Amino acid sequence: MTIAAQQPITLEEFLKLPETKPASEYINGAIIQKPMPKTRHSRLQARLISTINEEVEEKQIAYAFPELRCTFGGRSIIPDLAILTWSKIGLDTGGELLEDVFIAPDWTIEILSPEQGSNRVTGNILHCLQHGCSLGWLIDPGDRSILAFLPKQEPVLYEGNDRLPVLKAVNLELTVGQIFGWLKMSR
DSSP states (O other): OOOEEEEOOOOHHHHHOOOOSSOEEETTTEEOOOOOOOHHHHEEEEHHHHHHHHHHTTTTSSSEEHHHHHOEETTTEESEEEEGGGGGSBBBBTEEEEEEEOOOOSSEEEEEOOOOOOHHOOOOOOHHHHHHHOEEEEEOOOOOOOEEETTTTTTTTEEOBBBBBOOTTTTOOBEEEEEEHTTTTOO
16 A cells, blocks of 8 residues: 555545545545555455355345445545445435445455555454444455454454354355465466
8 A cells, every 4th residue: 555645634635536546545634545456356356246245135135345435433445345234235215326335344355465564454444343344354365364353352363274254144154265265267
């Protein structure tokens, strides 16, 4: 992540700025640009989105959004995956999605990029937990591990065939090995 602005600005000023590519987040008065995703990151993100949504969308349990801006608690962040339970998905009177999200996701997933510091990403997960999030994952493709965060508990490191925690309403069994197995593609 790189800092895109030196002078502190307000959250309201930040939200009026045009979006950047890669996306920028607002954290503690600073604009911080996320790194551009690479193949491993994109592959894990895509498979997680399809796997989670295959289980939850039709049953109207939740929905996994990629790169969704979530503004709450004085920050505006963009988790790699933001999973909202169905009842918290904002809809207009016609039943269509509202553009902006002003709550913490119920489940936040971050996939660490090689040039990305883990502390800033962990800080975003902890911020989510402090504002109502039920679960956070920090996926580290470099060492093939996933750190899971639950409210008011110490994080737990998962590796190999460890089964990962998911939201209570979600009937999904995933292991660390299964997730990193998605990085292998045959020709």
